[in-house]
Amino acid sequence: MMLLFAASSVLSVAVWVFGGRYVGSQVGKDDLWIGVAAVFLLVSGAFGYWAAQRYQRRIDLLHLGLKQAAHGNYAIRLPEEGARSFAAAIREFNELQAALEERVKLIERTGEQQVMREAALNEEAVQEERKRLARDLHDTVSQQLFAIHMSASSLPKLLELNHEKAESVMEQLISMSSMAQKQMRGFIAQLRPLELEGRSLREALDKWFPDYCRQNNLQGVLEWRVKEKLSEAKEHQLFLIIQESMANVVKHAGAQTALLTIAETEHQIIMTLQDDGAGFRADQVKRGSYGLSTMRERASKLGGDASIISKPGSGTRVRVTLPNYSHKGAEERDERE
Known part of the structure; x- marks a missing residue:
């Protein structure tokens, strides 16, 4: 100057x-x-x-x-x-x-290794949990069915003695059967084997995502914009995050449509889920709601992050980013060898 x-x-x-x-x-x-x-x-x-x-x-x-x-x-x-x-x-x-x-690459590698180690260590625990759920399923549904049976057995006599009381029992039967059906569906969903087993993430989503949307009266659109093969750890974590996000859409959003996009940049994998539901204000949501802490924890294991953007009346947008240096690193190692 x-x-x-x-x-x-x-x-x-x-x-x-x-x-x-x-x-x-x-x-x-x-x-x-x-x-x-x-x-x-x-x-x-x-x-x-x-x-x-x-x-x-x-x-x-x-x-x-x-x-x-x-x-x-x-x-x-x-x-x-x-x-x-x-x-x-x-x-x-x-x-x-x-x-x-270099630090992100190290976090990515160690995170993937940790995820796979945890998956192997937790396999036995998962099997025990499934057995426990099966016992709970039997006990819960069995009790509901027994109560329904007892109420239904009393209906003929009640119809003769007290028609109004019989109508009340009929309403209880309908409510109890509906509750039993919901409990059954919930337990079955928990006991069902992980959809990702034996499949790539894209294959699992092609099957699971439209089925889930159809079961919950959602118009679902899936856009896959990833060319390279993802590591097993990334696919595992992304699938769990997507399941959590879709459960939030069904429970809280009251949405009609859901757009799920999985794309890649040079060094990132980006998952976004946009719904057209009611949306919410951040200061009106209890801490830990919408599973953001769980999604962030899953993403951070691989050096990534998760965020939720929402506005009342404008739907909700979940965005998850994961670093993706593994493929490039593999190519560099091959060239050195």
Whole structure:
């Protein structure tokens, strides 16, 4: 900046000196000073504008890099050539990005390994839980059926003695049978084997998502925009998050349609679920509702994040991002080998 200001001053003085020689005898002294001042301002303004544009381009470049990093693109690097006084800042930015990228890759790898270890360790516990649910299913439904049987057995006698009482018992029977049916469906859903077993995430969603939407009177649309094969850990966590999100749509949203999109960028897998339900205000939702903490926990195990955006009357949007450096890392390892 000092050199630029010095250059603009030298140029202004040169114009003053050489211009004064040619026009000094033809104009008055006051007019000459006005001309000199105008030339000085024009030259200084031109140099200032040029300098400002130069520095603004570098500031814009840094801003773009920070914005990309904030959106999870830790692979971006800024060019250091011609950066001049910005070279140190750009170099530190690139070093920070490299460190963050390596850290995210490490979190991704260790997270996937942890998820798979937990899946293996929990398999026996899952089998025990299914047995417990089966016992609960038998006890609960058995009691409901017994109560229905006892009430139904008393109906013929009640119809003869007290018609109004019989109608009341009939209403109770309808209510109890409806409750038993709901309990049965809930237990069956819990006892059903995980839909992802033996399938890829896309294959599981192609089967599970339309069935789930049909059972709950939802118009579901699934968009798959991922070309590369996902790791088993990512597919496992995404499927659980999608199940949690869809359960929230059914329980809370009162929606008619649900759009599920799974897409990829260069270094991220992005899942979004948009419904057209009632929506909500964040300050009116109890802490832990809508399963956001559970979804964030699942996403954070792989170095990702989850968020929910909603507005009363405008539906709800769930967005989950997971880093995706595994495929690139595998290619690099193959090249080194």
